Amino acid sequence: MKSKYLNFFIYVFILFIFSGYGFIASEKKLPPYYLLKSINQKISSLNNNDKIVFKEIAKNQNINYLETTLIPLEFLEFNLGDQNSETSTSSGAIGLFEDSIFILNKHREIIILDSNLSQTKLFKIKDLDDNNKAFFNKYKKDLRIHDLLIKKKNNEKYLLISHEKYHPNVDKHSLDISYIKLEDNFDLSDEDWNILHEGSLIKYPDYAYSSGGGQLADYDSEHFLMANGDYNLDNWVNKTDMIPPSQNLNTSVGKILKINFHKKDYEIITKGHRNPQGLSVSSFGNILQSEHGPNGGDEINIIDIDIFKNYGWPYQSLGVQYIDFNAPVKGTIGSHEEYEMPFFAFVPSIGISEILEIEGFDKRWNGDILVGSLKSRTLYRLRLNDNKVVYVEPIWIGERIRDVKQKNNKIFLWLDNQKLRIYSISEKLLNSLGREANQTELHALLESCLKCHHFGSTNPNHSAPSLSGLFDRKIGKDPEYKYYSQVLKETDLYWSKDLLQRYMINPQSDFLGTSMPAATERYTETELSEIITLLENYSSSSIN
Structure with missing residues (x-):
């Protein structure tokens, strides 16, 4: 009888020990936690057809993942x-209208895609009243076309573009808006391009052609907005005794304009802008605007169309000059005091x-x-x-x-x-099992590795080099990772299974000075071996 009770207590004690260790292993992730988790993960994936792995998805042609x-x-x-273009000064833009996508490329071409992403039209912007030929003959490059917008008037569709116009008689420029009627099939009509808005005449430095802004944003059935840059006419780079154009209400330079497409007139709604590069209006009427600062201080502004505001340029900025730590502003450098403060700014730019x-x-x-x-x-x-x-x-x-x-x-x-x-x-x-790490069939064994490392291409936001192709390249030679320790930079070796396992157990043994932490207490020898096999599989045979 005593032997029977003794056996019972021994079984209970053993059960208690294993249960206790199981609980502690689960909480502290002690061996064999990762191995058991990976086995469970594999079983779960077999029981759920919807939880497919990333490697299977990536075999789909032409689809990339982020x-x-x-x-x-x-x-x-x-x-x-x-x-590549030796003559283009443009870069292009996107316009969305109904179910179609309008693309302006740098070659003064417009491509139209339908809702199935099939190309339906491609036409060259020709016969635009911008004097591009005279400009090209003198400067050996094309005038810039900034943005495009499709707008309706009296049930007709029109293509609007913002562009530079050259005035050869005075050797000056203006930022204009021209429009042309679109047929129902989006062909250009036989009509000529018409000038809707002609900006202020200015003479700007040759290098400042890209600082004109020109962003267009639809506002309501009659109106749209345009952002106009200052072409570096700011008393920072180019000294002048005049009032800087962006602060002068007698010019459209450095302003945001509200333009009436029907009446062909406009009003200035803000001033004090440097080099606008973004402008949008939400369905709720929220107006967002972005612009380049000087050295620092790229701005995001929320525009109130009913309240005229001065955003300060060039009298104030959150940035400074490129050549030193100074800025010819009114008041404290970098403070933006006395003028409308940006909603948010990126510093550095x-x-x-x-x-x-x-x-x-x-x-x-x-x-x-x-x-x-x-x-x-x-x-x-x-x-x-x-x-x-x-x-x-x-x-x-x-x-x-x-x-x-x-x-x-x-x-x-x-x-x-x-x-x-x-x-x-x-x-x-x-809807799959997990993030990309698990979806590459690398499961829970690599959970700790992937707190720092990743799979796929390395980018500046990553804190450690990629594990993709680890055995295909020399140690310390992920071309996009710039922060290897010196000892890894200097080696000329490739990883082998034995070397990698020694490195994971005790990184300092072969590469004294590396910042890699030891994995001794996290994995059993069997788990380490399986990790290395997985990494080897995702080298020469990797989809990455």
Whole structure:
């Protein structure tokens, strides 16, 4: 009888020990936590057909993937122009109208895509009253076309473009808006281009052709908005005794204009702008505007169309001159005092471009602001609360973003390399087992690795080099990662299984001075071996 009770207590004690260790292993992630989790993950994936892995999805041709914090995206890319041109000064723009996409490329061409993303039209902008031929003969380049907008009047459709016009008799320029009627099939009518708005005549430095702004944004059935830059006529770079044009109400330079398409007149609604690069109006009438600062201080402004405001340039700025730490402003440098303060600013500058409010895309993003960038090659998502920015998420694109548009469940990016990218939510990834790390069949064993590392291409937002192709390149040679420790930079070795396992157990043993933490207490030897096998599989055989 005693033996029977003793056996019972031994079984209970053993059960208690294993249960206790199981609980502690689960909480502290002690071995064999990751191995058991990965086995469970594999079993779960076999029981759920909807939870497919990323590697299977990526076999789809022409579809690329981008992971953001809240949602995964997939995108298609279309090449709509040669990025090389010795004569072009333009970069292009996007216009959305009904179910069609209008693309202005740098070759003075307009391409129209239908809702199925099939090209329906391509035509050259010709016979525009801008004196481009005279300008080309003198300067050996084409005049810049900034933006386009499709607008209705009396049930007719019209194509509007903002562009530079050369006045050879005085060797000056103006920022104009011209329009032409579109037929029902979007062919250009046989009518001539008409001038809707002729901007102020100015003489600007040759290098300042890109500082004119020219962004167009539809406002209501009769009106639209245009942002006009100051072409560096600011008393910063170009000294003058005159009032800077952006502060002079007798000129359209450095202003945002509200233009009546029917009456062909305009009013100035703000002044004091440097180099606008973005302008949008939401369905609720919210007006967002972005502009380049000098060295620092790329601005986001919320425009109130009913209250005239002075945004300060060139009398104030959040930035300074490129050549030193000075700025010829009124008051304290970098304070923006006595003038309308930007809603938000990027310091240092990102080379800000188009801006918009997200509407009807996804409830996780709706109401946020998207901002493109040229210098940073990144799309920024700003989360707002009580009219304040809560956080900014950088989304690496890898190309100069010239224009951004959004309609329903699609986001359109026009890139300076003359490619159009169309982003949408990847429902397959959103409903799959996990984030990209798990969706590459790497499961829970790499959970700790992926707190720092990643798969796919490295971008400036990553804190560690990519694990893709680890065995295909020399140690410390991810070409896009710039922060290797010196000892890894200097080695000429490739990873082997044995070397990598020694490195993971004790990184300092072979590479003294590396910042890699040891994995001794996180994994068993079996788990380490399986991790290394997985990494090897995602080298030469990797989809990346």
